Amino acid sequence: MTISKPKITEKWQKKNKYGRPGTPLDYTKVAIHYTGEADVKGSATVNYFNNVVANGCIVNGKYVYASAHFVIDLDGTIYQLIPIDERCYCTNSANAYAIGVEVATTGKDNHYTDATYKAMVHLCAWLCDRKGLNPKKDIIRHTDVVGRAYKLCPIYMVLNPKKYEQFRLDCYNLKAGKIKVSDIINCTNGKGKVTVVPTAATAKTKCVRILKDVNIHNKADFEKESVIGKVTAGGAYTVVETIKRSGTDMYKLKSGVYITASPKYVEVFEK
Ligand SMILES: [Zn+2]
Incomplete structure (x- = not known):
């Protein structure tokens, strides 16, 4: 139990x-x-x-x-x-x-x-x-x-x-x-806003590779007010959470910021 x-x-x-x-x-x-x-x-x-x-x-x-x-x-x-x-x-x-x-x-x-x-x-x-x-x-x-x-x-x-x-x-x-x-x-x-749980410690780590420059946000939304910078194409980051949204989903990165989960901009891989 x-x-x-x-x-x-x-x-x-x-x-x-x-x-x-x-x-x-x-x-x-x-x-x-x-x-x-x-x-x-x-x-x-x-x-x-x-x-x-x-x-x-x-x-x-x-x-x-x-x-x-x-x-x-x-x-x-x-x-x-x-x-x-x-x-x-x-x-x-x-x-x-x-x-x-x-x-x-x-x-x-x-x-x-x-x-x-x-x-x-x-x-x-x-x-x-x-x-x-x-x-x-x-x-x-x-x-x-x-x-x-x-x-x-x-x-x-x-x-x-x-x-x-x-x-x-x-x-x-x-x-x-x-x-x-x-x-x-x-x-x-x-x-x-719905929480999907971080990957268990034993599982592989979920990561994203940035395909095109994208904004990073301090909140799980795409509002201008929450933009705090950019990540550039080629970079790779650890995803700690997937935020299910009514529109495009977002990933929370290990550093605590949020980026789009759109496959047009980012590619998921495991390590
Ligand atoms: Zn019934």
Whole structure:
């Protein structure tokens, strides 16, 4: 185990046939969901599962069967409703092998608050860690199981696949001990500059050779204000970090400055 268990608030659901049947589960996937409507508190979702659905709730003439192992709130609180060795009713056919994590969202596009995002990465990485799962493939979306025609869930992660990959990478990096919980940056809030971790000490060192003169910046942007000089063609430098940007990515060099990652100007090599 490399990750500390996140703080979890237990809200155990009573055993009942609508949400907690007591069927054993030995999970191999972690499925993420959204609670369906932005800016609704996760505590309301917990209340709905535990105090409405669990008591037998009829909608359109049918009983609702629904639950989740975990619900993450807008303030980052992680609620647990069902033990991880029992099935929940969250992810359709994947209920037989997946943990279900419902996550509260915010804004028109149903993105995540900083606190929610951090808690989601921490919880999912920890759930993968304790079973030796690979976050890059074993964290899944509800839509991956049921298809787009059935449901876009979690809608932000389905409509923003790059952010979803970044989320899984953040989980991977946390699980691998490459970043700490305090390093997690919310990539879904529109301000997210995203950190990709420096190469491990055992790996080869990533370098760039400058093909054409380029500006160096004291920040990871291409604004005039951040230009602090130039590096000239032919020079070679060690890259310590790749900064993923919405436009052209940038490299942070060992000296602490930033340059373009555009292959028109720089060429990557390893040594
Ligand atoms: Zn879902």
